[in-house]
Each structure stands twice: as C-alpha cells, then as structure tokens.
Amino acid sequence: MTDKVNLTEALKKYFGFDKFKGDQEAIIRNVLDGHDTFVLMPTGGGKSLCYQLPSLLMDGTAIVISPLIALMKNQVDVISNLSEVQGVAHYLNSSQNKAAIDQVKADIRAGRTKLLYVAPESLTKEDNVEFLKTVKISFYAIDEAHCISEWGHDFRPEYRRIRPIINEIGQAPVIALTATATDKVRTDIKKSLGIVDAKEFKSSFNRPNLYYEVRPKTKDVDKDIIKFIKQHPGKSGIIYCLSRKKVEELAAILRANDIKAAAYHAGLDSATRSKTQDGFLMEKIDVIVATIAFGMGIDKPDVRFVIHYDIPKSLEGYYQETGRAGRDGGEGLCVAFYSHKDLQKLDKFMEGKPVAEQDIGRQLLQETAAYAETSVCRRKMLLHYFGENYTRDNCGNCDNCLHPKRKIEAGAQLLTALKAIAAIKENFRSDYVIDFIMGRETDEIVAHKHHELEAFGSGEDDNEKIWNPLIRQALIAGYLKKDVENYGLLKITPEGKKFIKKPESFMIVEDNEFNEDDEASLDGAAGGTSALDPTLSAMLKDLRKKVSKKMGRPPYVIFQDVSIDQMATDYPVTLEELKNIQGVGEGKVKQPYAKEFVDLIKRYCEENDIVRQADLRVRTVAKKSMLKVSIIQSIDRQIALDDIANAKGIDFDEMLDEVEAIVYSGTKINIDYFLEEVMDEDHVDDIYEYFKESETDDLETAIRELGEDYSEDEIRLVRIKFISDMAN
Known part of the structure; x- marks a missing residue:
C-alpha cells in the first residue's frame, strides 16, 4: 500500500494531482506506517492532504479535531x-439536529465514513465518547494544534482535554498539524498530546514573494490606507483591525471613497458573513475589513495585500494573517501600522487576567514590538522567531532591506551584555538584563542583591537605546538564545562563550524610531498634510467678504473660518472635493458662490505650480451620520427638540451640537415650530437681528453683547434658525 507508485496513483485518483508538494509524501507514509507525526507547514502548504489521503487508504475512520465549524x-x-x-466524510458539532447526528453515526457504523470532523467540545460529550469507543479509529488528526499551547496565538483550554479523551476512546496514531509554532509551542503541543517521540516534519517558513513593511500609525492612517488601496486598484486585500467597532467604521470610510469594501466580524449574523465571504471569493468585493475571525480556511490564492490596522497580539498571529497574501506565489504586500499607544492598549486588556496568562501575553507582545521596531531584515527576524535560520543579510523584499540603516560597531557592548548575563547566572529576561547593565536599582534587582555585583551598571555610559537592538541581534547571530522551557530567560550559547574569550567585531543597526505624532506621509513623501497656505487663506477670505457683501449676509454665514483654513490647506479644485472640507455639506456645494471658491483655488494652484496631493483627500464618514439623518427626519415631523434628545439618549446640549453641525454644513431645517413653543417672539427677533449685524457667530461674544436677558440655549436656537435661513 505504501510503495511510491500506489501513493502517487492514489493522489491522482482522489485529488487529481500528479505529484506531492514538499514533505507531503513522507508525512503520509509515516501516518500509514502507524507512527505519531508532527507537521509544521505554513499556510497554503497543503496540510489537509496529509490526513485526508491516508484516511481514504486506511481501515476504519479517521477523527479530525478542528476548531472551526465553517x-x-x-x-x-x-x-x-x-x-x-x-x-x-462527515462532521459532528453543535449545529446539527438529532436526525443529522443519527445519519452520521449510521454511516460510520456501516464503514462508509473515512473522515469524521469534530470540534474539541463535541469530542468530549459523553454520548459521543461512548459511540466512538465502538468504532475502529484509523488515526487522530489534530488540526490547528497550536490551540493547545498557552503560548500559541489562539489558545483554547478545551484542546488540553484531547489526550485524556483519546485514551478513553482508544489508542491510535496521532498526527498534529499547525501553520505556526515556535520551538516553545512545538514542545508544548507534543507534551500535551503525549507524542513526545513523534517524527517531525518542518517546512520552511520563508515566503519569498511576501513583502513586509511596518509604518508608524499617525492620525492620518485612514488616508494612508485609502491611498495604498487606490495605488493597487481592483486588487483583493484584507485589513485586520482588533475591534469590531473599528472594522465597521473603516469599512464605511472605504466605501465612501469608492472602494468596494465590506466588514466581517463574529458579531455579524452567519448569513451576512457567508454573503461577504462569497462576495470576496467571487470578486464582487475587493477589500474585507475584518477582525481575526476572518481568514481561517479561506482558500483565495490571489489576495494581493494584507494590512494590519492595529499591531497584532503575537508574531504567530501576524505570520498566519499575512500568510493569506499571495498564496499563488504572486505579489503579496504585508503592511502593518504600529504605535506605542496600541501596544499600551493591548497591555491594558490583560489586566484582570490570571498572572501567568498576563506574563505570557506580555512576552508575546514584546516579541511583536521587537519585530515592529527593528531595523534588521524583517524576514530574518520572523524566521528566527520560528526557529529557522535565514542566512542572507538582505532579503530585498522588506522595508528594512530596501532602505537599510547604517551599521554601527557594537563588539564592546556585546561583550558587556554577555558578561552581565553570565554574572546573573543566565536566569533573567532581557528587560531585567538591561536594567542591570544600566545600573538601575529596581526592587527586583535589589531583592536579588544584584546591585552588589561588579558587572552592575557596566553599560551605564552607553546610550540606553542600544541595548534592546543589541540583544535582539545577538539572538539572531546565535550568541544568545531564549530558554524554551522557561521562555524569555537569556542563555549564552557556545558561540557566545567563545566571543567572551575572544571578542571580535559585531556590527548592529539601531532600531527604527516610531513617533506617532509624525505628520510625515508614510510613503516617504514629506508632509502628509501640508501646512496652511497663508496667501491663499487671505485670498479666500477676501472672496468671502465680497460674496457676503453682495448677498447682504455676514461672512461666517458663507463659510466658517475652519472651512476656509482647510481649503487653504487641502486645495479642493472641484465641487466634489469641496464636500470633503469640514463644515461643507451637499447644501453648501449647491450654493452659487461655491464654484467661485473652487475656481479661485484652481487658478491659484495653476499660477503657483502647486502640486496637490489630491489622492490624499479622503471622504470621511461622520460616525454620527445616522443620528443626524434621524434628527432631520424628526424635525421634519415637528417633534420637540427636547423630546428628540430624550429619545436619542443624549442631553439637550449635545442635541444642539448635532443640529448646529447639520445647518453649518449646508442643510436647511425649520425649527420655527419649536421656537414658537419655547421662546418669546421678541427675544427671537432681537437675537436674529444681532446675528444679522454681527461680524462673528461666536457664542461667547453673542452672550456678552446680548446681555443676561437671553439664555445660552435661546441664543443657540436662534443662531440655528439664522444660519439655516441665511446660509442655506
């Protein structure tokens, strides 16, 4: 059965393939020979075939334990x-009714079923265990095996119960499969499944076609993403966000900017999720904005980019998610946005969890931060994390290799670090080591009496920013390693010991500096948002004065200062672009004077050779746009404003904020019915006259000028009426 010809024939017969990929044949042979097997194979490498084919060739039923019903x-x-x-093939899970479960059991008893998929929760149900005891099991396949390990990126406690259940159902060989696992996770999986002696098959984690880049996450991140997508029109991409709220918001912003995008997260009903997934596969949708709920088992070979809006919680998660790009071997662009604030947010999420879990979570976060901040080849760093040695210094397909930083000599500092680690008996993690080298008397260092050692403070004269990159690069170079059993403790390797005896040159690159407040555009162009153009601003204000005179209305009624400032920054030259300016809505754009403003800007740009970054003009989606629509509809039905506020669960002040935003952006509304009910007619006339004469619509000024006979709410209400009548 296991000779080469038969296996190749079986592959052709069942799957239509002429030859195996990578280690597939050796793995299948190992399973057929009844041995425990451990398979580490990156996404898209053909893991499922490793248990599907042998199940069809062996006596009995193979049980495949998988975490996802879909x-x-x-x-x-x-x-x-x-x-x-x-x-x-069948599955047993919580989504089935009794009739469906009975059918599955009947097929298994009749010997028809070769493959039975179960979720770990279903496997542990008593009646399922009792039934499976009566079945001949060919082998057990544990898919997504990293879920067993607390160090894996998707830990599921129920996976820890798999081995005891296997012992109860009946012994058979075990094959564990995962797409991402560090040495620590691998050891964990094998121990937990009781397959310590399993033969290991480890494929390379290198995906040469994937381009890796990390960008600082500035306040213009949405703009950056839109620009990036517009530079890759019609291509399929996935954007990962950590929260469902951000998924919904970003998908709406992309759609507002004419990008075919949809949201996907676990909070949506299954019909919506299926429709979105199908739309993506059928190319009706170009971009999916998703939480990590999306992607497992999505077999779309031509995903051209994967963007991480938020930095992931672990490098394993990051590797698995980026692995969904370019599975056909074609272009795959992987861009992650990184900010210290996001890191702090993720750290905060861990509060309240058990201490051991917090410790693991923080270690994994540190690895992600190290990856984001490093100036070393990203491919080298990722592969090193997964225990693979990448020998080239420059991969030519990541941001750090395309824009290499100058190397600096750090042989003396490496010697300092190695001697310090030896002095504290190789028993501490890098943050402790750095505190020790820098001579910081932390509580922990004092408790261990390490401040009394000679090596304490041996590096305090060096720039403290050198130590993190130095330790990371010493790990990659093989002078240090992290203890697998007690993860994170720094150990000196034989190479490191040789270095202490005979130091030599050690060149390193310093880390990238990430400043989230940078205004720099992320594709290297200077100034993502340009500064206000004072000459144009003055010209626009002159035009506003002219229009206001002609119309007999105060200047602020035409455009507020904030709108003028943004026009002098963003240079809108069409009415469509003018709509993106703060305080300008559909109503304003329809005013006859709107064209005069864009014509002036266009002329100014041509005469002064202004290079506009029009592709960076992003149409934003008002987060409260649904609220605004609903308020306008309620006012049309003449519902009292305080009643609308109560119905919407907002206070009256917030209600007025919303109504002001509506009228200032150019929408006409009529609140006369409400004014008649709550205000004295003379008061309305007095305040209205004041705004007609005033040079400013500023509230503080109005309160001061009008005196204490008029309340703030009254002034705001009449100002709303005035702007609606005059400007719109």
Whole structure:
C-alpha cells in the first residue's frame, strides 16, 4: 500500500494531482506506517492532504479535531465531491439536529465514513465518547494544534482535554498539524498530546514573494490606507483591525471613497458573513475589513495585500494573517501600522487576567514590538522567531532591506551584555538584563542583591537605546538564545562563550524610531498634510467678504473660518472635493458662490505650480451620520427638540451640537415650530437681528453683547434658525 507508485496513483485518483508538494509524501507514509507525526507547514502548504489521503487508504475512520465549524463544512464538501461513496466524510458539532447526528453515526457504523470532523467540545460529550469507543479509529488528526499551547496565538483550554479523551476512546496514531509554532509551542503541543517521540516534519517558513513593511500609525492612517488601496486598484486585500467597532467604521470610510469594501466580524449574523465571504471569493468585493475571525480556511490564492490596522497580539498571529497574501506565489504586500499607544492598549486588556496568562501575553507582545521596531531584515527576524535560520543579510523584499540603516560597531557592548548575563547566572529576561547593565536599582534587582555585583551598571555610559537592538541581534547571530522551557530567560550559547574569550567585531543597526505624532506621509513623501497656505487663506477670505457683501449676509454665514483654513490647506479644485472640507455639506456645494471658491483655488494652484496631493483627500464618514439623518427626519415631523434628545439618549446640549453641525454644513431645517413653543417672539427677533449685524457667530461674544436677558440655549436656537435661513 505504501510503495511510491500506489501513493502517487492514489493522489491522482482522489485529488487529481500528479505529484506531492514538499514533505507531503513522507508525512503520509509515516501516518500509514502507524507512527505519531508532527507537521509544521505554513499556510497554503497543503496540510489537509496529509490526513485526508491516508484516511481514504486506511481501515476504519479517521477523527479530525478542528476548531472551526465553517472550516469543517467546507472540508467535508470538498472530500464528498471527490468520492463516489455517499457519506465518506462527515462532521459532528453543535449545529446539527438529532436526525443529522443519527445519519452520521449510521454511516460510520456501516464503514462508509473515512473522515469524521469534530470540534474539541463535541469530542468530549459523553454520548459521543461512548459511540466512538465502538468504532475502529484509523488515526487522530489534530488540526490547528497550536490551540493547545498557552503560548500559541489562539489558545483554547478545551484542546488540553484531547489526550485524556483519546485514551478513553482508544489508542491510535496521532498526527498534529499547525501553520505556526515556535520551538516553545512545538514542545508544548507534543507534551500535551503525549507524542513526545513523534517524527517531525518542518517546512520552511520563508515566503519569498511576501513583502513586509511596518509604518508608524499617525492620525492620518485612514488616508494612508485609502491611498495604498487606490495605488493597487481592483486588487483583493484584507485589513485586520482588533475591534469590531473599528472594522465597521473603516469599512464605511472605504466605501465612501469608492472602494468596494465590506466588514466581517463574529458579531455579524452567519448569513451576512457567508454573503461577504462569497462576495470576496467571487470578486464582487475587493477589500474585507475584518477582525481575526476572518481568514481561517479561506482558500483565495490571489489576495494581493494584507494590512494590519492595529499591531497584532503575537508574531504567530501576524505570520498566519499575512500568510493569506499571495498564496499563488504572486505579489503579496504585508503592511502593518504600529504605535506605542496600541501596544499600551493591548497591555491594558490583560489586566484582570490570571498572572501567568498576563506574563505570557506580555512576552508575546514584546516579541511583536521587537519585530515592529527593528531595523534588521524583517524576514530574518520572523524566521528566527520560528526557529529557522535565514542566512542572507538582505532579503530585498522588506522595508528594512530596501532602505537599510547604517551599521554601527557594537563588539564592546556585546561583550558587556554577555558578561552581565553570565554574572546573573543566565536566569533573567532581557528587560531585567538591561536594567542591570544600566545600573538601575529596581526592587527586583535589589531583592536579588544584584546591585552588589561588579558587572552592575557596566553599560551605564552607553546610550540606553542600544541595548534592546543589541540583544535582539545577538539572538539572531546565535550568541544568545531564549530558554524554551522557561521562555524569555537569556542563555549564552557556545558561540557566545567563545566571543567572551575572544571578542571580535559585531556590527548592529539601531532600531527604527516610531513617533506617532509624525505628520510625515508614510510613503516617504514629506508632509502628509501640508501646512496652511497663508496667501491663499487671505485670498479666500477676501472672496468671502465680497460674496457676503453682495448677498447682504455676514461672512461666517458663507463659510466658517475652519472651512476656509482647510481649503487653504487641502486645495479642493472641484465641487466634489469641496464636500470633503469640514463644515461643507451637499447644501453648501449647491450654493452659487461655491464654484467661485473652487475656481479661485484652481487658478491659484495653476499660477503657483502647486502640486496637490489630491489622492490624499479622503471622504470621511461622520460616525454620527445616522443620528443626524434621524434628527432631520424628526424635525421634519415637528417633534420637540427636547423630546428628540430624550429619545436619542443624549442631553439637550449635545442635541444642539448635532443640529448646529447639520445647518453649518449646508442643510436647511425649520425649527420655527419649536421656537414658537419655547421662546418669546421678541427675544427671537432681537437675537436674529444681532446675528444679522454681527461680524462673528461666536457664542461667547453673542452672550456678552446680548446681555443676561437671553439664555445660552435661546441664543443657540436662534443662531440655528439664522444660519439655516441665511446660509442655506
């Protein structure tokens, strides 16, 4: 059965392939020979074939333990389509009714079912255990095996119960499969599944076609993403965000900017999720904005970019998510946005969790931060994290290799670090080591009496920013390693010991500096948002004065100062672009004078050779736009403003803020019905006259000028009426 010809024939017969990929054949042979097997194979490497083919060739039923119901359905459909036997593959999970479960059991008893997919929760149900005890099991396959490890990026406690259940159901070989696992996670998986002696098959983690880049996350991040997508028109991409709220917001902003985008997260109903997934596969949707709920088992080979809006919680998660790009070997651009604030947010999420869990979570976060901040080849750094040695110094396909930093000599500092680690008995993590080298008397250092050691403070004369990159690069160079059992403790390797005896040159690159307040555009162009153009601003204010005179209305009624300032910054030259200016809505753009403003800006740009970054003009989506629409509809129905505020759960002040924003952006509304009910007619006339004569619509000034006979709310209400009548 296991000779080469038969296996190749079986591959052709069942799957239509002429040859195996990578280690597939050796893995299948190992399973057929009844041995425990551990498979580490990156996304897209063909893991599922490693258990599907042997299951079809062996006696009995193979049990595949998988965490995702959607994935099970998908795989059962695939296998069922390959075989003429009805019921060759089934799944057992919480979504089935009793009749469906009885059918599954009948097919298994009849020997028709070769593959049974179960979620770990279903596997542990008593009646399922009792039933499976009566079945001949060919082998157990544990898919997404990293879920067993607390150090894995998707830990699931129920996975820890798999081995005891296997012992109860009956012994059979085990094959564990995962796409991402560090040495620590690998050890964990094998221990937990009781397959310490399993034969390991480890494929390379290098995906040469993937381009890796980390950008600082400035306040213009939405603009950057839109620009990036517009530079890759019609290409499929996934954007990962940590929160469902951000997923919804970003998808709406992309759609407002004519990008075919949809949101995907676990909070949406399954029909919506399926429709979105199908739309993406059928290319009706170009970009999916998602939480990490999206992507497992999505077999779309031509995803051209994966963007991380928020930095992920672990490098394993990051590697798995970026691995969804370029699975066909074509272009795959992986861009992550990084900010210290996001890191602090993620750290805060851990508060309240068990201490051990917090410790693991923080260690994983530190690895992600190290990856983001490093100036070393990103490919080298990632592969080193997964225990693989990448020998080239420059991969030519990451931001750090395309824009290399100058190297500096750090041989003396490496010697200092190695001697310091030896002095504290190789028993501490890098943050402790750095505190020790810098001579900081922390509580922990004093408790260990390490401040009394000779090596304490041996590096205090060096720039403290050198130590983090130095330790990371010493790990990559093989002078140090992290203890697998007690993760994070720095140990000196034989190479490191040789270095202490005979120091030599050690060149390193300093870390990238990440300043979130940078205004720099992220593709290297200077000034993502340009400064206010004072000459144009003065010209626009002159035009506003002319228009206001002609119309007999105060200047602020035409455009507020904030709108003029933004025009003199963003240079809108069409009415469509004018709509993106703060305080300008559809109503304002329809005013006859709007064209005069854009014509003036256009003329000014041409005469002064202004290079506009029009592609950076982003249409924003008012987060409260639904609220505004609903308020306008309520005012049309003449509902009292205080009643609208109560119904919307906002206070009256907030209500007035919303109504002011509506009229200032050019929408006409009529609140006369409400003024008649709550205000004295003379008061309305007095305040209205004041605004007609005034040079400013400023509230403080109005309160001061009008005196204490008029309340702030009254002044604001009449100002709303005035702006609506005059400006719109």
